[in-house]
Amino acid sequence: xxxxxxxxxxxxxxxxxxxxxxxxxxxxxxxxxxxxxxxxxxxxxxxxxxxxxxxxxxxxxxxxxxxxxxxxxxxxxxxxxxxxxxxxxxxxxxxxxxxxxxxxxxxxxxxxxxxxxxxxxxxxxxxxxxxxxxxxxxxxxxxxxxxxxxxxxxxxxxxxxxx
Amino acid sequence: xxxxxxxxxxxxxxxxxxxxxxxxxxxxxxxxxxxxxxxxxxxxxxxxxxxxxxxxxxxxxxxxxxxxxxxxxxxxxxxxxxxxxxxxxxxxxxxxxxxxxxxxxxxxxxxxxxxxxxxxxxxxxxxxxxxxxxxxxxxxxxxxxxxxxxxxxxxxxxxxxxxxxxxxxxxxxxxxxxxxxxxxxxxxxxxxxxxxxxxxxxxxxxxxxxxxxxxxxxxxxxxxxxxxxxxxxxxxxxxxxxxxxxxxxxxxxxxxxxxxxxxxxxxxxxxxxxxxxxxxxxxxxxxxxxxxxxxxxxxxxxxxxxxxxxxxxxxxxxxxxxxxxxxxxxxxxxxxxxxxxxxxxxxxxxxxxxxxxxxxxxxxxxxxxxxxxxxxxxxxxxxxxxxxxxxxxxxx
Numbered sequence: 281x282x283x284x285x286x287x288x289x290x291x292x293x294x295x296x297x298x299x300x301x302x303x304x305x306x307x308x309x310x311x312x313x314x315x316x317x318x319x320x321x322x323x324x325x326x327x328x329x330x331x332x333x334x335x336x337x338x339x340x341x342x343x344x345x346x347x348x349x350x351x352x353x354x355x356x357x358x359x360x361x362x363x364x365x366x367x368x369x370x371x372x373x374x375x376x377x378x379x380x381x382x383x384x385x386x387x388x389x390x391x392x393x394x395x396x397x398x399x400x401x402x403x404x405x406x407x408x409x410x411x412x413x414x415x416x417x418x419x420x421x422x423x424x425x426x427x428x429x430x431x432x433x434x435x436x437x438x439x440x441x442x443x
Numbered sequence: 444x445x446x447x448x449x450x451x452x453x454x455x456x457x458x459x460x461x462x463x464x465x466x467x468x469x470x471x472x473x474x475x476x477x478x479x480x481x482x483x484x485x486x487x488x489x490x491x492x493x494x495x496x497x498x499x500x501x502x503x504x505x506x507x508x509x510x511x512x513x514x515x516x517x518x519x520x521x522x523x524x525x526x527x528x529x530x531x532x533x534x535x536x537x538x539x540x541x542x543x544x545x546x547x548x549x550x551x552x553x554x555x556x557x558x559x560x561x562x563x564x565x566x567x568x569x570x571x572x573x574x575x576x577x578x579x580x581x582x583x584x585x586x587x588x589x590x591x592x593x594x595x596x597x598x599x600x601x602x603x604x605x606x607x608x609x610x611x612x613x614x615x616x617x618x619x620x621x622x623x624x625x626x627x628x629x630x631x632x633x634x635x636x637x638x639x640x641x642x643x644x645x646x647x648x649x650x651x652x653x654x655x656x657x658x659x660x661x662x663x664x665x666x667x668x669x670x671x672x673x674x675x676x677x678x679x680x681x682x683x684x685x686x687x688x689x690x691x692x693x694x695x696x697x698x699x700x701x702x703x704x705x706x707x708x709x710x711x712x713x714x715x716x717x718x719x720x721x722x723x724x725x726x727x728x729x730x731x732x733x734x735x736x737x738x739x740x741x742x743x744x745x746x747x748x749x750x751x752x753x754x755x756x757x758x759x760x761x762x763x764x765x766x767x768x769x770x771x772x773x774x775x776x777x778x779x780x781x782x783x784x785x786x787x788x789x790x791x792x793x794x795x796x797x798x799x800x801x802x803x804x805x806x807x808x809x810x811x812x813x814x815x816x817x818x819x820x821x822x823x824x825x826x827x828x829x830x831x832x833x834x835x836x837x838x839x
Contacts, residue, residue: 317731328642390543
């Protein structure tokens with residue numbers, strides 16, 4: 281069991297893993313596990329996890345101009361501030377990348393510049409406490425370091441939010 | 444005629460006239476739960492008294508400028524009467540772009556600079572090229588250098604020879620400060636306290652307590668010890684924005700190693716998080732990103748260069764970008780590259796005094812260069828010849 285101060289779970293060991301019938305635990309296949317990992321990595325790209333505080337405001341309030349948004353040089357802005365330009369100015373990253381059509385370009389580009397996989401072996405860490413891990417959860421593939429962490433994992437994350 | 448140097452980063456804009464000093468200003472807009480109706484732009488962030496649950500609106504996605512509505516609002520503020528009061532007809536602008544910037548974004552940049560703001564002239568360039576320019580100025584006997592730019596969105600490793608970047612050697616690792624902060628938010632939220640909405644606060648925690656380990660498994664052992672033997676463990680007091688305006692680490696003598704704290708403060712207890720988070724720059728695979736870390740990518744890039752240049756690159760490794768500020772970063776890069784490099788080559792890794800503003804300093808230097816006039820594209824030039832003249836002159 282966990283030798284040192286793995287503090288992420290309670291002292292109560294009554295929710296022992298051994299009491300669960302192995303035949304009843306669902307096992308995720310590798311495609312599902314990969315999808316889960318991809319989703320976790322995509323979540324790490326987010327700017328915010330909460331909603332926009334302005335999202336729930338009534339439309340009328342949102343239209344009120346800010347004091348500093350005065351149109352001092354209205355003339356020169358007409359060229360690039362019309363509705364037509366708005367579409368072009370708000371495309372997301374994926375769209376812009378696809379439009380660049382790099383598969384037909386020659387020489388180094390954004391895609392070829394991406395670092396290759398490491399030649400060093402991957403290290404594994406317990407999904408619960410972050411210390412080095414030697415064991416893998418049979419159901420979902422998450423790593424754990426001791427029985428207590430596995431218990432916490434089963435209670436909180438294993439097989440939850442599966443696509 | 445004055446020159447405005449703008450290192451337009453995904454997190455901060457480093458901006459200033461070439462004859463003045465640089466300012467580091469958030470490149471985005473912000474909304475707060477407490478000031479519900481207002482949107483704060485760039486330096487107005489300082490006006491927010493309670494940044495808990497701060498909502499970010501950033502023009503960049505994955506390191507590329509995609510949202511021009513937001514970017515223009517930030518630039519209107521920076522160029523306007525509250526900040527740099529730019530007289531566009533009398534101003535050159537030196538502005539940075541990411542490596543391999545998409546041609547559609549480059550075209551839009553030309554339009555915005557010349558048709559909307561109407562700068563007299565512009566020079567668009569990679570930030571790393573400005574860093575290389577500064578480095579060669581400081582080390583004028585050197586022919587080659589390799590620039591590591593580890594910042595908000597990602598990390599780039601770029602070899603330069605005689606002032607020109609070597610495109611075949613450019614390597615991008617998709618780990619940046621944003622990812623490190625989000626990962627720290629996730630593990631704290633799972634292990635201790637829900638902080639997924641607290642980007643601003645946890646980013647400060649990251650900058651205050653995280654460091655790069657020189658001996659990863661040893662630190663892992665120490666971090667598991669109980670009581671005072673655990674020299675890695677720190678207790679971080681979270682701000683409440685009334686009595687505690689800014690978070691801080693409790694000094695070791697005030698830490699309670701045996702029981703619970705009696706005070707009302709919210710405290711995070713951090714052990715392996717302190718060094719496991721920055722470790723992702725050295726082993727992205729720790730988190731499932733199948734890419735090389737910085738030292739391995741450096742050696743890999745250099746090995747793809749012509750053999751006679753390789754010892755020159757090993758001797759001139761320059762670290763830039765916010766992530767290089769983690770204590771121990773430079774030493775760790777040196778140790779790992781030294782171990783991987785051929786024994787007969789000299790290895791030298793330089794961390795400038797201000798790694799965040801180093802490209803800006805290079806931009807200032809470039810603006811003072813006698814050849815500067817020939818490097819820029821003037822507005823007249825653009826209006827006559829269009830995007831073509833920019834494609835020819837600028838090497839992005």
